[in-house]
Amino acid sequence: MSNTIAAISTAIGEAGIGIVRMSGKNSLEIGKEVFKGINDKKLDEYENRKMAYGHIVNGNEVIDEVLIAYMKEPYTYTKENMVEIYCHGGIIAVRRVLDLLLEKGAMIAEPGEFTKRAFLNGRLDLSQAEAVIDMIHSKTEKSYDIGLSQLDGSISKEVSDLRNRLIGIMANIVAEIDFPEEDIETITLNEIANGLKYISERIDHLLVNSKRGQILRDGINTVILGRPNVGKSSLLNTLSKKNRAIVTNIPGTTRDIIEEYINLDGIPLKIIDTAGIRETSDLVEKIGVDLARDAIKDANLLLVVLDNSESLNSEDREILQLAKDKNTIVIVNKSDLENKIDSKEIEMILGNVKTITTSILNNDGVDDILDTIKDMFFGGEIKVESDVYLSNVRHIDALKRTKKSIESALLDVNNNVPLDCIEVDLSDGLEYLGQITGESIGEDILDKIFSEFCLGK
Ligand SMILES: Nc1nc2c(ncn2[C@@H]2O[C@H](COP(=O)(O)OP(=O)(O)OP(=O)(O)O)[C@@H](O)[C@H]2O)c(=O)[nH]1
Ligand SMILES: [Mg+2]
Structure with a gap:
């Protein structure tokens, strides 16, 4: 430096x-x-x-x-x-x-070197430095707001409070181990357990919030699925208000994965249109179908499209099966044509799933899809400033490890395990917490984090 x-x-x-x-x-x-x-x-x-x-x-x-x-x-x-x-x-x-x-x-x-110096010179902690990257990369208002509140120290304050509590508990344990005979005032096992329980509950709350935080930052990864010709690409085009994907009445039109971002009240909604899933001997289409199946893995939300004008066939059923146990909205499209789908059949496979009837051709029901998504993920309005939202995978991962260490220590306390064993878990927990703000972090990880910055920041 x-x-x-x-x-x-x-x-x-x-x-x-x-x-x-x-x-x-x-x-x-x-x-x-x-x-x-x-x-x-x-x-x-x-x-x-x-x-x-x-x-x-x-x-x-x-x-x-x-x-x-x-x-x-x-x-x-x-x-x-x-x-x-x-x-x-x-x-x-x-x-x-x-x-x-x-x-x-x-x-x-180097990319990010100004911010790296700010971190190394103690002006920002690591969570704040990473918030700067997020702000620069953010595509919507909400993800920017999250970055801003993290830069302001929302994570730093929380982590430092948890660290201080943990250090307090550990100091008492160490005193007890080092001077067992001395008549100093030490905390009882009960107090240790209560302290750890508080920390563990606080972490649980942060982890629950982080699901929202991650979605606010990275968006809702939405995959449109369905057999050929049901109107998947039409849906993508309507939602993104662009003629992004080719639409024809020839089944098997889409063969590749097509992605678009839309802004849903400040939250990025990444929409992925896929090839219609069916058995096919066409090599290119087959690859497309495999990509469609693959896309399901990382999806936060599936939009399964059915064609209202034809009764459910085995392909539809198979696709509905793929959506089992996933966040799913079933879209029964082409409502301008005669209805041949029995909704009971959908229920038989997916139970009480959200179903929306649309005619994408006439732009009927499309707003219902967006409202349902908002409800599903946020149940109303999101106020970033009133709580702490972790959004960075690295932070969330470190917090999960902290939680494991704390739980293991708690179990030991309840089983009257010797104090020095408990101390080991707690210092692991402290180490993981420190990784979030950068107190305990390796040079290689630092390099990796800052290399994601733009030049000149
Ligand atoms: N009647 C009617 N036709 C529609 C509706 N939505 C889409 N279509 C038509 O259905 C045909 C197929 O639409 P696409 O959007 O290409 O369907 P797809 O699911 O992407 O098809 P593949 O890419 O082949 O899997 C086109 O001719 C659309 O114009 C609708 O609501 N009503
Ligand atoms: Mg298509």
């Missing part, structure tokens, strides 16, 4: 301005060398954190007309000296300015 890094922080493309930034010990020195203000004023003659107007120069050559600001450590994003240069947008100006900084001794920053 001793070197000074620089990168273009704005997206590369035609735009009004582009920002190049620099962080590290020599930022100000390099800034002084390349910036010339009005009347040859040097960068450090301007006030800290104030914008200055002038030119980026390489000796006598003018590179660009810019605004610039330097910010002295430690009150910066990275807690290091930083310089930000606001030059003209487009690909040439920012590139020229960056090249000059590199020529004067800055190193090109």
Whole structure:
């Protein structure tokens, strides 16, 4: 971290301005060398954190007309000296300015390196740094809000509270192990059990919430299934309001997986259209059918489409079987045609499943599908700010491990197992909790996390 890094922080493309930034010990020195203000004023003659107007120069050559600001450590994003240069947008100006900084001794920053420094210098914990990635990547308002609340420390506060409680319990256990004869006030087994139970319940609550959190962040993975020609691609097109998939009256039209995102009240709904499932000797279609079956595995929601104008056949039945024990909505389509489906037959396979009748051709019933999805996943409105939503798989996984350790310790307490055995589980739990905020984390994992960032962040 001793070197000074620089990168273009704005997206590369035609735009009004582009920002190049620099962080590290020599930022100000390099800034002084390349910036010339009005009347040859040097960068450090301007006030800290104030914008200055002038030119980026390489000796006598003018590179660009810019605004610039330097910010002295430690009150910066990275807690290091930083310089930000606001030059003209487009690909040439920012590139020229960056090249000059590199020529004067800055190193090109790795993706996420500014934020990594912010983490290593203690300005953000790891959960907050990861929230920054999520915010940059988020596609809807709700996923952005979750990132924002995590950046504000919603996870950090929760984890630090759980850690403190755990450390408190452990300190008492260690005292008891180390000084068994001394007459110090130690907690009873009962108190240990109660403390651990509280932690375990709190974790349960976080894990329940995390299901929502993950959906808010990654969206609802929705797969449209059905035999050929029932109207799957028509459904995708209607929901996404695009002519995304080819629709014809020839069974077997769709052969590939087609994906679209729609925004359902701020929640990303990823919709996957698949090939109609049937036995087929056509090689390409067969591969499509296999992909359709595969897509079921990662789905949060299945939309099984049936054709109302034909009675259920063995293919329909097989597809309904695939939807057993899954979050499913059955869509009985083509209601503009004569009804030949007996809903009892659907019930026989899927029980009390949500069924919606539609005529996609006439745009009938499509809104019901969206309302049903909202109800199914959120049962009304979602308020991100009023609770903690973990959304990152890494955090959720660490929390699940913490929970296992705590449960195992609780079992030991109830079985009167010696205190030092309990202590081992608890320190495992502490370690897992620390992985969320980064207190206990390996270099390799850190590298992997920050490599997912964009350049210049
Ligand atoms: N009458 C009627 N026809 C519809 C309706 N929805 C779709 N269709 C027609 O049904 C035919 C098949 O529609 P697609 O959307 O291509 O069906 P699919 O399920 O994607 O078919 P494959 O890709 O072959 O599996 C087309 O001719 C559509 O215009 C509807 O509600 N009513
Ligand atoms: Mg299709």
